Amino acid sequence: MPSLTYHPLREDVLAGGRLHHLSLLTSQRTALVLIVYGVIVFGAFILLDAPADVAFVFAIGASLFLIVMLALRHLVVPRLIVRRQFQEQRSLHQPYTITWSERGYAARSETISSDLPWDHYVQWREDARVILLYQSAGSYQFVPKHILSTDAQEFIRARLRAVGVRQARRFFA
Numbered sequence: 001m002p003s004l005t006y007h008p009l010r011e012d013v014l015a016g017g018r019l020h021h022l023s024l025l026t027s028q029r030t031a032l033v034l035i036v037y038g039v040i041v042f043g044a045f046i047l048l049d050a051p052a053d054v055a056f057v058f059a060i061g062a063s064l065f066l067i068v069m070l071a072l073r074h075l076v077v078p079r080l081i082v083r084r085q086f087q088e089q090r091s092l093h094q095p096y097t098i099t100w101s102e103r104g105y106a107a108r109s110e111t112i113s114s115d116l117p118w119d120h121y122v123q124w125r126e127d128a129r130v131i132l133l134y135q136s137a138g139s140y141q142f143v144p145k146h147i148l149s150t151d152a153q154e155f156i157r158a159r160l161r162a163v164g165v166r167q168a169r170r171f172f173a
Contacts, residue, residue: 003099006147008092010082015129016142017078023125023168030070038063098143100156105133107141114141118163125168131156134168 041062045055086092094109106115116135123134131143131153145153160167 001099001101002152003097004147005095005097006144007095009144010086012130012142012144012146013085013092014078014082015127015144016132016140017082019125019127019130019132020140021073021078034063034066037066100152100159102159105141105143105156118159118165121160121165123166123168124157124160126157133160 038059042055042059045058046052050058091109091111094111096107096109096112098108099106104115104117104120106113108114116133120135121133122136125132125134126145129145131145132140133143134140143156148156157167
C-alpha cells in the first residue's frame with residue numbers, strides 16, 4: 001500500500017477550490033439559470049411596453065453582467081476562502097499522510113482521519129494541479145498532483161473508474 005507524507009500548500013488548496021468553483025460556474029444548472037434570467041428580463045421589458053429590440057439588449061446586458069459576477073466569484077471567492085482556511089484551520093498546518101490501495105484512499109493528520117473505499121466517492125474531477133475526490137456534491141478531498149507519481153495518479157483514476165465512480169463533466173459536456 002503506497003503511502004506518502006506532505007505538508008498542504010496554500011496553492012494546492014487554492015487550486016482545489018478554484019477547480020470546484022469553476023465546475024459550479026460552468027455547470028448546466030448555471031447555464032439554465034442564465035437563460036431563465038435573460039428570459040425574465042426580456043419578458044419584464046416587454047410587459048413594460050418596451051420595443052423588442054430594447055428588451056433584447058437589456059436581457060443580453062443583464063445576462064452578461066451576471067456572467068461577469070460569476071466569473072469574479074470564481075476568481076476572488078476561492079482565494080478569500082483559502083486565506084481564511086489557512087488562518088483558522090490548524091489541520092492545514094499539519095503534515096498529512098495519504099495512502100491508497102485497491103480498497104480505497106485514506107488521508108490522516110494529527111487531527112483528521114479519513115479512510116473511504118473507492119465506491120464511496122460520488123464523482124471525481126481533475127485539472128493540471130489537483131484531483132478532487134467528491135464525497136458529496138459539495139464535499140471533496142483534494143490530492144495535489146505534484147506529490148504523486150504519474151503511476152499513482154493513473155492508479156487512482158483506474159480504481160475510481162473500476163468501481164463506477166464517474167468523472168465529472170467539464171464545460172457543459
